[in-house]
Amino acid sequence: MNYDFKAFDGQVAAAREWLGKEYRGLRTGRAAPALLDGISVSAYGSMMPLKQVANVGVEDARTLRVQPFDAALLKDVERAISAANLGVGTSSDGAIARVSFPELSAERRIQLVKLAKGKLEEARTTVRIARDEAWKDIQEKERKGELTEDDKYNLKEELQKRVDKGNEELEKAFESKEREMTS
Known part of the structure; x- marks a missing residue:
């Protein structure tokens, strides 16, 4: 048998x-780098996954820190995150983009x-x-x-x-x- x-x-x-x-991939009110995995950024003439052009980390429970490897890509990274319609806010200080997740x-x-x-x-x-x-x-x-x-x-x-x-x-x-x- x-x-x-x-x-x-x-x-x-x-x-x-x-x-x-x-x-x-489901947003729970807590910031998790995996929530940005599906985002592609227009960089160097082609579309590239966000994680190939930037380092994504957790800043606090509702904020992710996105630091592009090339500072010139910061605006493109912000644009791609906004275009993803995740219902998040983005801000930057010139070198790092912060992605804020509102309370659900x-x-x-x-x-x-x-x-x-x-x-x-x-x-x-x-x-x-x-x-x-x-x-x-x-x-x-x-x-x-x-x-x-x-x-x-x-x-x-x-x-x-x-x-x-x-x-x-x-x-x-x-x-x-x-x-x-x-x-």
């Missing part, structure tokens, strides 16, 4: 990583929680699809005679345990993000 769950485990891990990445309203927090829940459901769907693929593979191996019927049902139980564990990890990530967004 040996069945290789590597493909299934890989898909669950990918769903978990995807959810984590999506959650890092209660209404916006509710919207963010709904969005996070939607992302959780997408990740769960990925786990369900992976489960269905693994189950079809197990059934096919039983039809070919590679597994007994008892093996098939034992593997089904093992598969369900892995699904439950994967969903539990996704739920924990959601609960953590929800606490972060509502506090």
Whole structure:
């Protein structure tokens, strides 16, 4: 009764990583450098990711400090951040841009929680699809005679345990993000 769950485990891990990445992009009222990851800056005649032209750091709970490697790019960096429509304020002192994140309203927090829940459901769907693929593979191996019927049902139980564990990890990530967004 040996069945290789590597493909299934890989898909669950990918769903978990995807959810984590999506959650890092959700603004929670706290400044995090990851919130600026998707921004591209017009520099040296081409579009470049912000992190390739500037150092981004946290100044305080609601402010990020963006220091371009080349001071001549400061205005371009500010323009790119403003164009990203993140709902943030930018200011500069000539060498460093500061990105200020306003306090989130209660209404916006509710919207963010709904969005996070939607992302959780997408990740769960990925786990369900992976489960269905693994189950079809197990059934096919039983039809070919590679597994007994008892093996098939034992593997089904093992598969369900892995699904439950994967969903539990996704739920924990959601609960953590929800606490972060509502506090």
